[in-house]
Amino acid sequence: MAATGERHLSEEVRTRAAELMALYPHRRSALIPICHLAQEQDGLLRPEAITEIAEIVGVTPAEVLGTASFYDMLHTEPVGRYLVAVCTNIACMLKGAYELLEHAESALGVRVGATTDDAMFTLEDAECLADCGRAPCLQVNHRFFGDVTPQAFDALIEDLRAGRLEDDVPHHGTLVRIRRDGGLAVTAAEVAAEREAARRAMAERARAAEAADPGANEKRSGS
């Protein structure tokens, strides 16, 4: 048996992964949420994490990588502590998003897709982030900032560098800081018994209604 020290994913991540899998009728449904947890630990999805997630979920590492690589938020290459995603889709473009992106490139000294030398910032050009009422908008590690002027962008970067936004913007990989309290409240068997009883009662009411007014059910379902 391998010593726990040889495992890449921490005991905490493994415990949380087990809790997540218990929420679904099939454990593979927890694959993407568990990938988020691995990113929370490492800031990205490392090959060791992919192998261990495969073991945990009961699929092959190729299936984990094949799934993860489909999604923009799951990173198999290193990204900075702060992923700065500037939306350039239509609503933001109309309000100066490309000018903002150009400013971001020169302010950070990197092109879109690249990471600063100090590994603090990765710049992305994002598709619509659904905050168009405050265009142009951006996200830093999926936290929203709206109505972003070039001056506001500079101030934001300065605040992030100085660590003044640690409470608002967790390091890359941490998505949801609020955890579910407890697992499922009822077992599948309990739910099945409840539903079966409810269906019998519904059928009984339908029969009673039919007896009182022949054709009533027919009329209703045909409407």
Next chain:
Amino acid sequence: MTITEAPKIVTSRLHRDDVHTLAGYLETGGYEALRKALTMPPEVVGAEVEAVSLLGRGGAGFPAGRKWAMLRKAPATYLVVNGDESEPATFKDHFLLERDPHQLIEGVVIAAYALQVAQAFIYVRGEFALGLERVTAALNEAYAHGAVGKDIFGSGFSLDVVVHPGAGAYICGEETALLESLEGKRGFPRIKPPYFPAAIGLYGEPTVVNNVETLSNLPWIVNNGSAAFTALGAGRSTGTRLFALAGHVRNPGVYEVEMVKTTFRDLIYAPVLGGGIAGGKGTQLKAIIPGGVSAPWFGPDQLDLPLGQDEVAEQGSMLGSGSIVVMDDATCMVRAAWRITRFFWRESCGQCTPCRGGSGWLEKILRRIEDGSGREADLDLLMDACDNLAPGVSWPPKQTTICVLGPSIPSSIASGIRMFRDEFLVHVKEGGCPHG
């Protein structure tokens, strides 16, 4: 210009900014509808929803009641909430998830009771970190309050609800792709038929997939009755709807207005709503994109069209996801069409050739026109490639692919060329964009 006095249905309590907490929600009448629904037989709750024409608020506009009726006769299994809002310029579900998550949870439990599903899942777009945190916190409170979990409010009805984060993929808003994603797979839309997850849904079982805003209407409908809901709006478009207004307007934002009784002009120009054209370099309206970037564009001559599903469809576009993008007269239409096409190219899942290959081809041609390297023949080439994606380039588009993403790509290109052909030609003749 008149704004109707219709009651607010899904934004009724948003004059307060604390209703995402249980305390704020309960003080504004929260969970009373659920208590009421649980005293009614499930089929009566279902009939109440089937009695109103609650057109799905996600984009397709399919009546929620008809979706439900398909499942009512089968042994019900799952309810899945589509909170993967990603259609460009659509930001109303994002708003509801963050501001009133308990209202959604109440709607979910009401729906689950009416449909007698075994379990409910709320799929939230991964980029909505705050939305995920708010819905998770609200769900924890709802369990502790007895509104979710075992023997809800002592009714004998039990239900577990699970919040599920996405991970960044526009296509997961397509309901069969969303189900694949919820099963822990790539978000590949499923081959149709079956057309509805009511037949084969999550884990192959009967499933109802409803949008966030759609379900957020249920507490009000249960509290006020189907007749009160149906009294609002007209025709099939009953009730109110959230519209996400963006682009060159003075007051961009999310507005709840009565369907059909409100027009595009009201929404864009009324001082209490959009407030008129502003925020760009122009002064006049040039075009609007109704219903998401999959929708064909409208010009200023269609401003007086009512905000109703069938009314907009009759004019060759769609109300779709409830987003309206306003473009002023200084906007480059080639650039607008290019950016929308670039979006589809980046988000194509890659399963079908017309979409995977066509989107990239169209994006490159549009980019070269915008950059000044275009040829006059490119206009015909664009339309020809569009014809491969959606034969006839008509609306609604003819289907050539597994899902509607591909056939939606021609909308902006065809709108641009048909409405602003001269502007495309100026780019070609002058060797660049006249808008700079």
